Structures are given as structure tokens and as C-alpha cells.
Amino acid sequence: MVMCRKGKKGYGIFLVLFFIFPVLLTGCWNNRDLTEMNFVAGMGLDRTEEGKVLMTVQVVEPAAIISEAKAQSAQPKPVIVKSYEGETIFEAIRGILFNFDKKLFFSTAQVLILGERLSQDDIEKILDFFQRDHEINYRMDILVAKDATPEEILEVESDQDPIEAMYIKGTVENTDARGTVKRTMLIDLIKDIGSSGKQLAIGQISKEGEKEVKTEGLAVFKDGKLAGWLGPYETRGYLLVINQIQSAIVNVTKDKDKVAMEIIKSKGRIDVAFRNSEPSKLIVKVEVQANVGEYEGRGKLESPGNLHNLEKILKEEIKKEIKMAMNKIQKEYSSDIFGFGEHMRKHQPQYWKKVKKDWNDTFSDLPVEIQVDARINRIGSVKDPVKKVE
Amino acid sequence: MEKARISSIQLFLLLTGFLFGNTLILAPAQGAKNDAWLAILLGGAGGALLMGVYAAIALLNPSKTLAEILKEKLGKVGGSFVTILDIWYFIHLASLVLRNFGEFIVTMTFLETPMAVVIGLFAVILVYLVNSGIEVMGRLSELLVPVIFLVVFIISLSLITVRDFTAFFPVLENGMKPVLNGAFALITFPFGESVVFLMVFPHLNKKERLKKVVPASAALVTFIILLVFFRDIFVLGSDLMVRSTFIPHLTSLLLPGFNVEPLIDITLMIGGGVKCSVCIYAAARTLCQIAGIGDYRKLTGAISTFCVVLSIWVYANVLEMFNFSENLWPYYSLPFQIVIPLLLLLLSFRKKSSQSNERAKSQKGKDAAKAY
Numbered sequence: 001m002v003m004c005r006k007g008k009k010g011y012g013i014f015l016v017l018f019f020i021f022p023v024l025l026t027g028c029w030n031n032r033d034l035t036e037m038n039f040v041a042g043m044g045l046d047r048t049e050e051g052k053v054l055m056t057v058q059v060v061e062p063a064a065i066i067s068e069a070k071a072q073s074a075q076p077k078p079v080i081v082k083s084y085e086g087e088t089i090f091e092a093i094r095g096i097l098f099n100f101d102k103k104l105f106f107s108t109a110q111v112l113i114l115g116e117r118l119s120q121d122d123i124e125k126i127l128d129f130f131q132r133d134h135e136i137n138y139r140m141d142i143l144v145a146k147d148a149t150p151e152e153i154l155e156v157e158s159d160q161d162p163i164e165a166m167y168i169k170g171t172v173e174n175t176d177a178r179g180t181v182k183r184t185m186l187i188d189l190i191k192d193i194g195s196s197g198k199q200l201a202i203g204q205i206s207k208e209g210e211k212e213v214k215t216e217g218l219a220v221f222k223d224g225k226l227a228g229w230l231g232p233y234e235t236r237g238y239l240l241v242i243n244q245i246q247s248a249i250v251n252v253t254k255d256k257d258k259v260a261m262e263i264i265k266s267k268g269r270i271d272v273a274f275r276n277s278e279p280s281k282l283i284v285k286v287e288v289q290a291n292v293g294e295y296e297g298r299g300k301l302e303s304p305g306n307l308h309n310l311e312k313i314l315k316e317e318i319k320k321e322i323k324m325a326m327n328k329i330q331k332e333y334s335s336d337i338f339g340f341g342e343h344m345r346k347h348q349p350q351y352w353k354k355v356k357k358d359w360n361d362t363f364s365d366l367p368v369e370i371q372v373d374a375r376i377n378r379i380g381s382v383k384d385p386v387k388k389v390e
Numbered sequence: 391m392e393k394a395r396i397s398s399i400q401l402f403l404l405l406t407g408f409l410f411g412n413t414l415i416l417a418p419a420q421g422a423k424n425d426a427w428l429a430i431l432l433g434g435a436g437g438a439l440l441m442g443v444y445a446a447i448a449l450l451n452p453s454k455t456l457a458e459i460l461k462e463k464l465g466k467v468g469g470s471f472v473t474i475l476d477i478w479y480f481i482h483l484a485s486l487v488l489r490n491f492g493e494f495i496v497t498m499t500f501l502e503t504p505m506a507v508v509i510g511l512f513a514v515i516l517v518y519l520v521n522s523g524i525e526v527m528g529r530l531s532e533l534l535v536p537v538i539f540l541v542v543f544i545i546s547l548s549l550i551t552v553r554d555f556t557a558f559f560p561v562l563e564n565g566m567k568p569v570l571n572g573a574f575a576l577i578t579f580p581f582g583e584s585v586v587f588l589m590v591f592p593h594l595n596k597k598e599r600l601k602k603v604v605p606a607s608a609a610l611v612t613f614i615i616l617l618v619f620f621r622d623i624f625v626l627g628s629d630l631m632v633r634s635t636f637i638p639h640l641t642s643l644l645l646p647g648f649n650v651e652p653l654i655d656i657t658l659m660i661g662g663g664v665k666c667s668v669c670i671y672a673a674a675r676t677l678c679q680i681a682g683i684g685d686y687r688k689l690t691g692a693i694s695t696f697c698v699v700l701s702i703w704v705y706a707n708v709l710e711m712f713n714f715s716e717n718l719w720p721y722y723s724l725p726f727q728i729v730i731p732l733l734l735l736l737l738s739f740r741k742k743s744s745q746s747n748e749r750a751k752s753q754k755g756k757d758a759a760k761a762y
Contacts, residue, residue: 017514131630134498138643187626187644191554194629346559 037105041079042165044150045126046115048085053126054115055092056083056151057104058165078162081155089129106135110169112142112186113150113205116226123200124193124224131190138187141172143205144219146229158211171215172203179239179248179263180232181215193224196356197341201238204229222335222360230328237325240286240318241338243268249293252317254310257297257385261314264377265289272344273369279355282340282368284322290314291378295385302383307376314374326368334364396590398599400528402607404664405587407535409580409611411665412490414618414638415658416715418579422572424558424628426619429572434612436573437581438605443731444584445604448591450738456588456672457679460730463737470680472730477676479726480586481693484669485701486715488513491662492701493708498639499655509701513694516663520671520690524593527671531664538657542614545642545650546621553624576615578720581608582727583665589672635708670694 044056059080082099086092097103112130114123130136145153154164161167175181181203192198200221208214218230218238230238239245245266252259266288273281292301292310300306329337341359344352355362396404419429451459456476461469492509500508519527562569594600622637625644634640638658642651673693674686683689705711 134501138640139646190630191627194627194633346556349560349563 032103032105036102038100038102039108040104040106041108041163042111042113042154042168043106043109044083044113044115044145044154045089045118046150047118047121049117052085052087053089053092053118054083054085054151055089055096056081056113056154057093057096058154058163059100059104060108060163077157079164081151083151089126090133106133107137109137109140110165111172112140113153113168114142114144114202115150116145116147119144119219119221119226122224123221127186127189127193130186136186138185138190140186141169142184142186142189142202143168143172143215144202144226146204146206146217146219148207153205153207153213156207156211156213158213168205168213168215171213175203175215176246177248179236179245180217182218182235182239182244195339195342195345197336197343197345197352197359198339199335199337199360200224201337220329220333220335220337222333227333227335230325233321234325234328237318237321237323238329238337240266240288240322241268241270241284241325250290250314250317250321252310252313254313255297255299257295257299259292259296259310259313260294261290261310261376262293263288263290270338270340270343272340272348274348274351277351277354279344279351279362279366282363282366283371284326284368285371285373286318286322287373287375288314288318289375289377292376292380297385298387300384300387301379307379311374311376314376315372318374319370319372322370322372323368326370330364330366330368334360336360336363394523394525394593395595396525396528396593397595398603400532401590401594401599402603403535404528404531404590404668405584405603405607406610407531407538407661407664408584408587408668409607410535410538410614410657410661411580412487412658412662413580413611413615414661415490415494415636416579416712417619417637418575418715419572419615419619420632420637421575421716422568423564423632424560424623425562425564425569426572426623427558427616428562429569429576430612430616430619432569432573433576433581434608434615436577437612438608440577440582440728440731441584441604441608443735444588445591445600447731447734447738448588449597449600450735450742452597453592455592455675455679456585457676459588459734459738463734463741473676473680476726476730477673477680479723480669480673480676481697481700483583483586484666484673484693485697485704486719487662487665487669488697488701489704489711490715491658491666493711494636494639494658495655497708498636499651506698506702509698512659512663512666513698516667516670517690517694519663519667520674520694521687524590524671527664527667534660535664538660539614541653541657542618545645545653546617548645548648548650549621549625549641551646554627555624557623557627558620575716575720578723578727579715580611582723585727585731586668586672588731589675590668666697670697 039060039062040057041060042058046054046056048054059082061078061080082096084092084096084098086095093104118126156164158164158167161170172181172183175183182201184202189200189202192200202219202221203215204217204219205213205215216232216235218235220227220230236245236248243266245263248263250261250263252261266286269285271283271285272279273283295301329335336359340363341352341356345356419426419433422429447459454462457473460473463469464472488509491512492505495508496503496505519530591600618638622631622641625641626634626637630640631637638654639651642654670690670693674689677689677693678684678686705714
């Protein structure tokens with residue numbers, strides 16, 4: 001001990017510090033126990049008709065979840081949903097405490113649901129709070145509510161999970177098996193907002209009966225404002241292009257038999273071709289690997305030639321799906337949600353500077369070349385479908 | 391003169407920890423946006439050269455500290471004057487590092503803790519460390535600085551799933567100017583700040599190892615800064631990276647399913663601690679030598695207290711801090727980091743060459759005598 005070396009005085013200082021430090025170093029200054037917090041599971045954000053912000057939070061009631069296991073009799077609800085209006089998001093978040101007893105803790109929020117009316121406003125501006133606040137989880141899922149307000153969606157009481165937000169998150173997460181909704185995390189959205197050559201696209205959620213929600217489709221934005229929606233198949237075409245498909249089932253028809261192909265691997269790339277230093281063509285390249293998952297009919301699969309045939313049909317089917325998505329996005333919404341502009345900004349910056357001003361218009365007029373490459377890997381446990389000799 | 395000795399590996403880690411210090415909080419090459427990697431490479435090379443100058447000064451004046459060299463080369467009055475300026479520079483540097491550190495902790499980790507408490511408690515530990523002597527500081531860095539590398543590698547590797555490897559395109563979108571500015575900023579911060587080590591180099595047990603230690607340390611730090619830059623831009627994208635207050639904090643939030651923020655705090659605490667303690671040590675030692683006080687330990691408490699107060703006074707808010715460190719610090723540092731050391735190097739060379747000429751002559755005479 002250096003301080004002891006100086007004799008009694010040093011020892012005294014040492015003792016004082018020895019007793020002060022344990023008091024100061026026990027933990028955070030603003031220590032909050034678990035019992036003093038309300039955990040937010042989901043958030044909803046909408047505009048009121050007067051242009052104010054309507055914040056909805058779904059708060060977990062831990063006591064109710066524990067008691068549920070013990071007895072099914074009368075018990076409080078596992079989640080509480082409350083809304084509050086404010087000029088700004090932060091004001092609404094604090095104001096919402098008017099009938100909560102404990103402060104809200106936002107890091108546990110799993111989903112943020114944006115209302116339709118808010119989306120028609122400029123969402124690029126309004127998301128600042130979620131970037132700036134230290135409690136917000138950047139990996140929270142974002143969805144846009146269609147035909148329902150965020151409040152209605154968060155109030156759904158599902159039988160599958162006592163906490164509704166977890167249920168919603170689950171339905172979004174399993175898009176890696178079906179590919180019909182885009183999974184957008186807050187960080188992806190923030191990145192897309194920052195890039196000048198890419199428009200926003202967020203997954204879509206809607207109500208399905210009283211007890212369920214449906215996450216399918218895509219909300220397309222143009223300059224931060226909601227431009228329109230895509231259906232599940234168009235969404236899948238879009239996701240194939242932007243390389244976000246992990247697995248999906250694509251149905252094809254072969255000799256009037258229905259065949260379900262399971263995409264197990266997919267790689268999408270985009271490019272822009274130039275002629276006379278003007279962008280002349282948009283190029284989409286998609287490579288998929290698939291398995292034969294189901295063969296409904298009486299056809300034959302056993303020869304390699306048949307399999308190649310099937311590959312060709314799959315190629316055409318995927319091309320069709322991408323074309324459908326491209327068409328709608330180019331002609332109806334004219335919003336570059338694929339990020340062709342971003343691709344140009346990165347790889348051909350000298351051209352990008354010339355066209356970036358009216359890029360969305362240029363984008364909608366450009367022809368598209370879609371190149372699809374499909375390979376079938378496996379056919380499953382049986383070679384041919386059932387064949388009865390008649 | 392303190393007889394403390396540190397080994398070359400201890401000096402290497404102390405120097406690396408010092409250079410790592412608060413560099414990642416302020417990200418000095420950030421002005422070059424997605425071309426910052428070029429700025430980092432250029433700045434790293436320039437920084438290594440500059441550190442080579444410091445090493446050369448130390449090698450030409452073996453076992454002499456900065457204050458002694460200044461006194462010898464510039465005379466008593468001029469030497470003392472420059473030494474006092476240097477003391478101020480070391481104290482200022484220490485308090486800026488303290489403030490960076492405090493600002494980071496207060497913005498990100500302990501939001502409701504007053505900054506004075508964070509900085510004050512940190513300074514108490516630093517006083518204890520500095521009073522323990524340079525040997526203990528060397529041994530401590532041997533223990534702690536490798537943790538920094540470990541943490542950086544762990545975080546960088548575990549973020550590999552959430553990356554966009556094309557984020558640093560296009561190259562040179564805004565021309566060379568921001569890159570050169572970024573490189574210059576990086577030379578002065580952190581590499582030029584290692585001028586403080588002129589007070590530590592004399593403690594190295596094997597002097598000739600300095601030739602290896604200094605470039606190796608500069609190379610390693612350049613590599614780490616480069617790695618961290620690529621990690622951050624791949625994860626955050628260039629727009630968010632430029633907009634964020636503290637880049638490593640945002641990056642750490644994106645790790646799926648695991649909170650690594652405390653690890654980032656720890657690396658900054660280690661780096662900032664090493665940097666601050668070296669600065670306080672150097673300031674106290676220099677002040678002792680100029681004032682003729684035997685034991686520098688009598689001054690560390692006072693100097694640290696001064697640093698704490700200065701660190702709280704020096705900026706009104708966090709944006710002022712960024713503005714100062716990006717726009718003013720490089721020019722403010724110029725005389726201390728480049729002008730004075732270059733002057734010392736020139737003077738040392740002249741003395742050395744005249745000395746060696748004399749020695750060569752006498753050697754020749756001896757040889758001649760032997761031959762007979």
C-alpha cells in the first residue's frame with residue numbers, strides 16, 4: 001500500500017477511502033429494481049386527426065403471467081394496453097404514466113407498430129426519438145398496420161402467447177420459412193432512411209378476427225410517405241431480389257400436376273446497365289436452390305431430364321413473381337425500394353450524381369432484365385408420385 | 391532520477407494502451423466518412439513516422455527525460471519556458487481524456503450520475519496508480535491492455551452476421567481533401583500525443599529495443615483502429631456512423647441477443663486510464679524536475695485535482711467537445727507534437743555528430759597508437 005507507506009496520515013486516508021468506496025461503488029446511481037419498472041413489450045405509434053402523436057404501449061404484468069400457471073380462475077390480464085396523445089413522441093411516452101404506477105422500461109420492447117395515418121405523413125422525420133433514446137432496442141421489429149390502428153392490433157388477445165407483442169414478433173420471425181413478409185428491424189430502417197438511393201419498405205400487419213393478427217405483405221413508401229401495399233406473392237418477389245429469402249414454398253404446374261418447390265437457398269443481386277452514360281437497364285439476378293417438396297399428380301420424376309424440365313418451370317415461375325413485383329413497384333408506386341439507386345451510388349457514383357434528382361421517375365421508366373437460375377437439389381423420400389396402373 | 395525500469399513488452403503495451411485510449415470515442419478520422427479507412431492508413435503511417443522522431447530523440451539522449459533534454463538544448467531560460475508549456479499541454483491532455491471518458495459514461499451508461507462523480511472517482515484511482523510508480527503502471531498495462539484487443543476482436547467477430555460489406559463504397563466520393571484532413575487529425579490524435587512518452591522512454595531497461603517497440607505499437611494501433619472502423623461502417627452504414635454521437639456504443643447495441651456495452655465501457659476505461667495516468671505522471675515528473683522537487687508523488691494529487699476541475703470546466707456540452715477535438719485540437723497540438731520535437735531532434739543530431747566526430751578522431755588516434 002503506497003498510502004500506508006507514509007505513516008499514520010496515509011493510513012487514515014486509506015481507511016476513509018476504504019469505507020467510502022463500498023458505498024459509492026455498489027452500483028448505478030439511478031438504481032432501479034425490477035419491481036419498480038413496467039416492462040414494455042410492444043409499442044404503437046399513430047397520428048390523431050389533429051396531427052398529434054398517439055402513442056400506445058403494451059405493458060407486461062409479470063404477476064399475471066406467473067399466476068396463470070397456478071390457477072386459471074379470475075386473474076388480471078397479462079398485458080395492459082394504454083394510449084396517450086402528445087405533440088411529440090417523448091411527451092406522449094412520459095404522459096402515458098398518468099395511469100401507470102411505475103416508470104416504463106423500453107429496452108424490452110419487441111415490436112413497434114406504425115399506424116396508417118402516421119405512415120402517410122413523413123415517417124423519416126418522426127423516427128428520431130427511437131434513434132436518440134438510449135433505452136430503445138435497435139433490433140426491435142417494425143411493422144405497418146393495415147386496416148387497423150396500432151392500438152387495435154396491440155389489444156388483440158391471442159391464445160398462443162400471453163404477451164401479444166411476443167406473439168406478433170413470432171409471426172414476423174417465421175417469415176424465414178415462408179418469405180411473405182419483410183422483416184424490418186429498427187436499425188435497417190434507420191440505415192435505409194439515411195441512404196439517398198433507397199426508399200423505405202416495411203412489413204405489413206393486419207387483424208385477423210378477434211384473436212389473431214396476420215403479418216403478410218409489404219408497405220411501400222415513397223419519400224417517407226406510404227405509397228401503397230404489396231400482396232404476399234409480390235412481397236416474395238421483392239424479397240427474392242433484395243436477397244432476404246431464406247426459405248419459401250413456390251408452387252409450379254408441370255403437365256397439369258401441381259408441384260410445390262421448397263426454396264432452400266436464394267441469392268439475389270441487382271445491377272444497373274449503362275449506355276451513353278445514361279442508365280439504360282435494371283438488371284436483377286436471382287439464383288435459387290430448391291427441393292421438390294410435394295408432387296400432387298401422376299407424373300414422372302425419375303429421370304434427370306424431368307428434373308431439368310422442372311428447374312426450367314421453376315425458373316419461369318420465379319421470374320413471373322419478380323416481374324409482378326417489379327411491375328407494381330415501378331408503374332404504380334414508382335419508388336425504388338430495391339436500392340438500385342444505392343447500388344449506383346456505391347459503384348457508379350459519377351453517374352449517380354447526374355440522375356439522383358429524379359431517380360424515382362427514371363427508375364420507373366427503365367426496362368428490367370430478370371435473370372433467374374434455379375437448381376433442384378433433392379427430391380425427398382420417394383422418387384415418383386403414386387402411380388396406379390389402370 | 392527515479393531508478394524504475396520497465397521491460398520492452400511493458401512499454402509496448404503501455405504505449406499501445408495510451409494510443410488506444412479515447413481514440414475510439416472521438417473517432418478522429420470520422421470527417422472523411424466512408425473514406426476514413428484511407429485516412430487511417432495515411433494517418434497511421436504519418437503517426438509512426440512522428441513517433442519515430444520521438445524515439446530518435448530518446449535514443450540520441452539516453453536516460454534523459456524531456457525536461458532535461460529541453461534544458462540542455464535550449465538553455466536554462468528557454469528550456470524552462472518550453473517545459474512549462476509542455477506541462478500545461480500534458481495537464482490539458484489528461485483533462486480532455488477525462489472529459490471524453492466522463493461524457494461517454496454519462497451519455498451512455500450512467501445517465502443520471504453527475505459527471506463530476508464519474509470523473510472524480512476515476513481520478514482517485516488514477517492518483518493511486520500514478521503514485522505506485524511507472525513500474526506498476528507497466529505491469530498493470532501488461533495485465534489489462536490485452537483485454538482491449540480481446541474485447542475488440544470478440545465484438546468484431548460476433549457482429550459478422552449483421553454486416554453489409556459494401557458499405558464503404560464509393561471510394562473517394564468527396565475527393566482527397568477530407569481524407570487528408572482526417573489523416574492529419576489522426577496523426578495529432580492519438581499518435582502525436584505520445585510525445586508524453588519522452589518522460590517514460592528513459593525507464594526502458596534495454597534502450598535499443600525502442601526501435602522495435604515504437605513502430606510495432608503504432609502498427610498495432612493503426613490495425614485496431616482500421617478494424618474497428620470497418621466493423622462500425624459495415625454494421626451501421628456510413629450515414630448513421632457519421633451521425634452517431636458515440637460510434638462504439640451504437641455498434642454494441644446491435645449484437646443479437648447479448649449486451650456487450652459493458653465490455654466497450656471496460657475497454658475505454660482501460661485505455662483512458664492508461665492515457666490519463668501517463669499524462670499525469672509526465673506532468674508531475676516534469677514539474678518536479680523543473681521545480682527541483684525530489685519526489686513527484688507529492689504533486690500527483692494536486693495535478694489530478696486540477697485535471698478533474700479543468701475537465702469539467704473545459705467544455706459546456708458534448709458538441710463543443712467534438713468540435714474542439716475535430717477542428718481545433720490538431721492545430722493547437724502542432725507546436726507540442728511536431729515543432730518542438732523536430733527542433734529537439736535537429737539539435738540532438740548536431741550535438742551528436744560533433745560528439746561522434748570528436749570520438750571518431752580520438753578513436754582513430756587510439757587505433758593508430760595500437761597499430762604501433
